[in-house]
Amino acid sequence: MLESEVSINSNHRGNFDIIADILGASYGGAKRTNLMYRCNLSFKQLKSYSGFLLANGMLRINGKAQASEAITYEVTERGREFLRAYRGLKALMK
Secondary structure, X not given: OOHHHHHHHOOOXXXXXXXXXHHHHOOOOEEHHHHHHHHOOXXXXXXXXXXXXXXXXXXXXXXXXXXXXXXXXXXXXXXXXXXXXXXXXXXXXX
């Protein structure tokens, strides 16, 4: 078996898989803790990925930075475009 075949068939998630998980879990809005549990990420990992997604316009924050109102993350249209492309590529790889 080729080395490249091993990495393609492994069960480990790559960056694109994790990004797709976060974006998919953010439909309709999701709190940070919910994203951590749904996507099986640590706080540090979620902070890193959400920062990247926010900076690239794939995710947005809803809510105010007040203690009384929880901040939720929601996928943007650009994030939806990424998900469509990601799912299309995954379908081609099967």
